[in-house]
Amino acid sequence: MRILHTSDWHVGKVLKGRTRHEEHIRVLAQVVEIAQAERPDLVIVAGDLYDTAAPTADSTRVVTRALSALRRTGAQVVAIGGNHDNGPSLDALRPWAEAAGIILRGSVGPNADELRITGETAEGERWQLIAVPFLSQRYAIRASEMYELSAAEANQTYADHIARLIEKLSEPFGEKGVINLLTAHLTIVGASAGGGEREAHTIMGYAVPATIFPKNAHYVALGHLHRAQQVIAPCPTRYSGSPLAIDFGEEENIPSVAIVDVAADKAARVRDVPITSARxxxxxxxxxxxxxxxxxxxxxxxxxxxxxxxxxxxxxxxxxxxxxxxxxxxxxxxxxxxxxxxxxxxxxxxxxxxxxxxxxxxxxxxxxxxxxxxxxxxxxxxx
Incomplete structure (x- = not known):
């Protein structure tokens, strides 16, 4: 199957008082054009659709139209919330998304099964995706409480809670002939921030080791860091990066989306397709x-x-x-x-x-x- 992996759109971004609304329209139109040319079976948007937790009506229109256009290419579309997004607000859009054939996961709720998504390509390839939106420290603990933690376990680190959550969610991985995928919005220890992510959630207290990902995952699609890069991990793991430079700290980044070809019995092959329509x-x-x-x-x-x-x-x-x-x-x-x-x-x-x-x-x-x-x-x- 083929996957288009993108993240960190940051629609609504204002740079030194200058709106980038028209740039975002052009950038996301180019992402759609790439999807039309590459014909992916699945599009993954790994968080930070918006730049702010209170997006304007114009920003919401840009994001929903882009997601709808990606779905019209024939691909299944899954998007998760990032640290800049308002998770509950994204979840409130789920009725619209489901009607449009789009899967949104803004936050982690009490039902962990909602984070397990299954599908099948037109050629009959079966896949399953674990979708983990951004979790703050306190919500990571709450999410872990679903698994009856002891007092000592509740006092463990953010990375411990994320690792436990992913381990639990990925228990179904291993079924023969099924492509195992995972998407998350987080910081991996040792990855390059790319100069522009300005949130406190990039500090080491929010960083997790790449060893939390299961060895039998065929591909892990990450968001949060804006520089496209491969991560050394037990399985193929990558940040797609942002499709446009968000601020001057990112001027050396090369905006792109990742195209991933993967099969149940073949290693993932990844290539970056540049995005050139932003200033x-x-x-x-x-x-x-x-x-x-x-x-x-x-x-x-x-x-x-x-x-x-x-x-x-x-x-x-x-x-x-x-x-x-x-x-x-x-x-x-x-x-x-x-x-x-x-x-x-x-x-x-x-x-x-x-x-x-x-x-x-x-x-x-x-x-x-x-x-x-x-x-x-x-x-x-x-x-």
Missing amino acids: ALRTVRGTLEQLTTVNLPDAWLRVLVRESPRVGLREDVQELLPNALEVRIDPEMMPSRAGERMGQRAGRSPRELFGDYLDSRGNAEEGVRELFDELYDEVSSAS
């Missing part, structure tokens, strides 16, 4: 004169300016580069204060403290200190 994210640096040579009209830019700080510098840069979403002084231009003793705050006036700040940033712009005095006096008088 690239690029970091450029230089003086104003050097920035005049930058020619990246189709990219969102982070600009590191090699100039002394001054009033109006940001505006000058954005006039040169209208697609500059972030403008900062190049850190290499900042004076080093290593080893210097910081001045004491006690007994010093706000003007003196502000003057120290300007000095530390190399800002000698005339009138800035006087303007601070005027603003401080105005605020103090109002108070």
Whole structure:
């Protein structure tokens, strides 16, 4: 059978105040085009459909239309909730999803059997999929309580609870002639975060070892980390990565979806298909004169300016580069204060403290200190 594995759409993402709504429409349209060309039997969306737990109506429309379009290609579609999604809200969409032939699992409920999904391809290949949405620490414990934990077991780590849950859910694995699949939204120890996942759920307390996956799984489709990568594990395990760079920390990632060919008696073969319809994210640096040579009209830019700080510098840069979403002084231009003793705050006036700040940033712009005095006096008088 053939699988299209994607994750971390983050629909609704706003980058430095700039909406990416149109980009998401183009990106997901390209994912659908790939599905039409590759003809997968199953599409797995491994979490983080949305960028926020309270998506707008426009974001909901984009996601539901994309899922419906993927289903119309003839593939069976399974999507799970990620840490950015509102699991109960995704579960509330299940009546719509079931009517559309789409399987949604937003959260882990009291009935573990709901996380076991079975199907059959048009050619008669049988498959079973364990679908594990993102679980926070407390919900991981609650999910494990289904299995009558002792007090000592209840106090074990997040990884222990996830391992126990997956072990229990995958008990049916092993039936001859059936393709065993698993999808989850979590962090694997040793995997590369890819520079952009900013949630606390990437810290080691939420990381699990790849050894939690059963050896007899034919493929494990992961979401949560945005860089496409293979994971060393007892079975074929992969992050598909995000189909677009979510922030400037991910500009080196290559957005893609994974196409997986697998059979009950053959090892999974995976290839990445690039997604090219989103704007690239690029970091450029230089003086104003050097920035005049930058020619990246189709990219969102982070600009590191090699100039002394001054009033109006940001505006000058954005006039040169209208697609500059972030403008900062190049850190290499900042004076080093290593080893210097910081001045004491006690007994010093706000003007003196502000003057120290300007000095530390190399800002000698005339009138800035006087303007601070005027603003401080105005605020103090109002108070």
